[in-house]
Amino acid sequence: MSGNLERRYRRVLRLLPGWYRDKWEEDMVAAFLDGWLTGDPDADEYITRAAGPSAAEVASVAGLAVRLYLSGAGAPRRHIAWGQAMRWAVLAVTLVQATRGLDTLVLTSWSRHLFGWLPVAPASLAVTVPGGPWPPAVWYLVCYAWIVVFVTLVLRYYRTAQVIAALAIVPDLVQVLVGQFGARFLAAPIGPWAFWILLNLAPVLAMTAFHRDGPPAAPERWLLALPAVYLLVYLPLLALQATGNSAWLPDFSGLYCLMVALACLAHAPRARSRQAAGSGVWSLTLALLAADAGAYRMFSIADYLHDPHLISVCLAELLILLAAVALVAPDAARAARTAAPAPPPCPDTMAA
Amino acid sequence: MTGQAFFVLTALAGGPRHGYGIVGEVADLSGGRVKLKIGSLYGVLERLAAEGLIEADREEAHDGRLRRYYRLTRNGRGALAEEAELRAATARVVRARLGPSGAEAAG
Numbered sequence: 001m002s003g004n005l006e007r008r009y010r011r012v013l014r015l016l017p018g019w020y021r022d023k024w025e026e027d028m029v030a031a032f033l034d035g036w037l038t039g040d041p042d043a044d045e046y047i048t049r050a051a052g053p054s055a056a057e058v059a060s061v062a063g064l065a066v067r068l069y070l071s072g073a074g075a076p077r078r079h080i081a082w083g084q085a086m087r088w089a090v091l092a093v094t095l096v097q098a099t100r101g102l103d104t105l106v107l108t109s110w111s112r113h114l115f116g117w118l119p120v121a122p123a124s125l126a127v128t129v130p131g132g133p134w135p136p137a138v139w140y141l142v143c144y145a146w147i148v149v150f151v152t153l154v155l156r157y158y159r160t161a162q163v164i165a166a167l168a169i170v171p172d173l174v175q176v177l178v179g180q181f182g183a184r185f186l187a188a189p190i191g192p193w194a195f196w197i198l199l200n201l202a203p204v205l206a207m208t209a210f211h212r213d214g215p216p217a218a219p220e221r222w223l224l225a226l227p228a229v230y231l232l233v234y235l236p237l238l239a240l241q242a243t244g245n246s247a248w249l250p251d252f253s254g255l256y257c258l259m260v261a262l263a264c265l266a267h268a269p270r271a272r273s274r275q276a277a278g279s280g281v282w283s284l285t286l287a288l289l290a291a292d293a294g295a296y297r298m299f300s301i302a303d304y305l306h307d308p309h310l311i312s313v314c315l316a317e318l319l320i321l322l323a324a325v326a327l328v329a330p331d332a333a334r335a336a337r338t339a340a341p342a343p344p345p346c347p348d349t350m351a352a
Numbered sequence: 353m354t355g356q357a358f359f360v361l362t363a364l365a366g367g368p369r370h371g372y373g374i375v376g377e378v379a380d381l382s383g384g385r386v387k388l389k390i391g392s393l394y395g396v397l398e399r400l401a402a403e404g405l406i407e408a409d410r411e412e413a414h415d416g417r418l419r420r421y422y423r424l425t426r427n428g429r430g431a432l433a434e435e436a437e438l439r440a441a442t443a444r445v446v447r448a449r450l451g452p453s454g455a456e457a458a459g
Contacts, residue, residue, distance in 0.1 A: 020398075024398065026417075027371055027394070027418075027420045028371070028391075028394050029417070030370070030371065030372075030414075030417040030418060030419050030420075031370065031371025031372045031375070031394075032372075032390045033417065034370070034371070034372035034414075034419070035372050035375065035390070037415070056389055057389050057390060057391065059389075059391075060389035060390065060391030060392045060395075061389075062391075063391060063392070063395070064391045064392070064394065067395065
């Protein structure tokens with residue numbers, strides 16, 4: 001009697017992980033059919049022919065599937081590793097964005113003489129606000145918003161972080177669209193699109209991996225990582241810029257590749273020893289970050305096609321990234337299949 | 353504790369229920385405000401079972417399908433009582449702050 005309706009619902013349930021279906025599928029199907037069938041043979045025959053799971057029902061199953069795949073609640077270790085690696089990768093990307101925001105905050109404060117004890121900021125360090133449809137205040141607000149997103153994510157205010165991040169990526173999208181229409185679809189820049197998709201949209205979507213069921217991050221370590229990354233990475237770059245050596249500076253995409261490559265090198269001894277608890281999840285995290293950084297580098301090369309020297313630099317950055325990630329790839333692959341339970345996450349490797 | 357989990361535990365406080373029975377009871381308890389979808393219900397049930405707040409009671413055949421009934425555990429009863437007390441205390445504070453004018457506006 002329930003044949004077609006049941007079949008349609010079971011098809012939707014295929015979104016769920018196999019281990020979960022083994023445990024709950026029959027129960028879910030029974031509850032679903034109870035909601036539809038009346039006990040009257042004529043009515044039930046019509047219902048099973050004509051009815052199907054509603055969009056809201058499908059959405060609830062899809063939401064459950066995302067949570068199960070990414071959170072690892074009650075899941076086999078393989079899923080736990082993927083979920084954990086995804087959360088750490090999102091934290092790392094928002095850390096990168098927050099560090100950019102911190103850099104803007106420091107440079108703006110310096111150029112406005114808020115640090116009275118410092119000499120006047122060199123002109124080469126002036127913050128350049130990109131042109132576009134937004135007043136500069138919006139651009140500054142977006143930069144600082146990422147600091148708030150990072151801090152709220154680390155402190156487990158996930159919903160707040162998701163809402164602020166979703167709002168923060170809108171002005172950039174408008175900016176990219178305006179650039180696209182301004183170029184009349186001819187020779188429109190690819191780099192801004194790649195940046196928006198890989199460093200704005202992707203982390204915001206992947207924030208669904210954060211919720212109460214997931215193991216908490218170690219907040220004090222991640223929070224310390226923000227000034228640490230700023231001091232270790234951005235200050236040397238500022239020094240180069242201030243001393244007129246900015247020709248040596250990679251662009252943001254190149255810097256992202258090199259930072260991930262350095263993190264891979266720092267983690268490689270642990271990944272090779274396979275003994276450190278949670279090393280596999282870190283390797284998987286770094287592999288995800290390398291994929292993100294590599295994709296951004298590849299797409300943004302398109303904006304340098306006019307300069308063979310810059311293309312060589314971009315390709316060298318990609319090769320360095322590939323070589324570095326190859327060192328942790330076997331450990332990451334092992335973690336993707338079966339991973340040991342991870343210890344509380346520690347961002348020290350990222351800050352290295 | 354989420355609102356959905358609170359309603360599911362409250363539904364089971366009246367005795368063991370099967371999946372769709374919980375959906376109906378939650379709708380009744382909330383005056384129709386909370387309409388659980390099956391995917392959401394089983395997300396909540398799975399979490400509550402993992403926390404040891406509910407457990408399977410029995411299975412019964414109905415129209416050729418097995419209905420699994422769930423019941424509150426001792427811990428579940430305690431957690432529900434604690435949550436109810438917390439919510440009642442919060443409601444008392446809100447009512448006190450709103451005063452009689454707030455009650456009139458709500459009424």
